[in-house]
Amino acid sequence: MQPTIPQVFAAAVRNDPASPLLTFYDDASGDRTELSGTTLGNWVSKTANLLVDGLGLGNGDTAAVQLPPHWQTAAILLGVWSAGVAAETGDTESADVVLTTPEKTTTTKAPDRYATGLLPFAMPLRELPAGFADYVLEVRQHGDYFAGQPVAPDDKALDGRTHREVLTEAANRGIPAGARVLIDANAHPDPVEWLLAPLVAGASIVLCANLDAAKVAARAETEKVTLVL
Secondary structure, eight states: OOSSHHHHHHHHHHOOSSSEEEEETTTTTEEEEEHHHHHHHHHHHHHHIIIIIIIIOTOEEEEEOOOOOOOHHHHHHHHHHHHTTTEESSOOOTTTTTEEOOOOOOOOOOSEEEEEEEEOOOOOOOOOOTEEEEHHHTTTSOOOOOOOOOOOOEEETTTTHHHHHHHHHHTOOOOOOOOOOETTTOOSSSSIIIHHHOOOOOOHHEEEEOOOOOOOOOOHTTOOEEEOO
């Protein structure tokens, strides 16, 4: 197992950059988005560049990420970790930057605040909450390549836990190596479960929001799923 989350993600992309790494469904909206390792990596790099070059953040800083399981959330979290920034899913008060949805009520002193509607085709928001920038519009201005930041195994990663601790927890989830995993996003909201555990195992992800149970069998067959969570 690689010792930091950016290294785990880089290994997943290297293993098969062209095949689908994360496929997202929303059965409420009908959205389906498929991202190869390369494509997801571009979004991760753009996010890291936004944080590092755009905001001047790095090791010791914190990003409050108040977002449900979604392909954009994956890009944001992986971008945060690539930037050497710690992610907090609950505490927004002391964060250096906030990334959330427009309907969230957020109390924070963070000078930089971004909202995303998690819309199909990564569409921007029509209306923004006061004091927020549109993540989708802002991140697209940044480059697809991120040079990297120093990230150590004992740096904080998620909700006060280190990269080493989070990755050990992810590895203990028992996902088979190389699996293709269908995940009910509502049942597994913890990013350790829906994002990091598959990546540590070298698995690809079929992430389903608002999952219609009647569609699981057909979707598993279509997507060549080997494990349903």
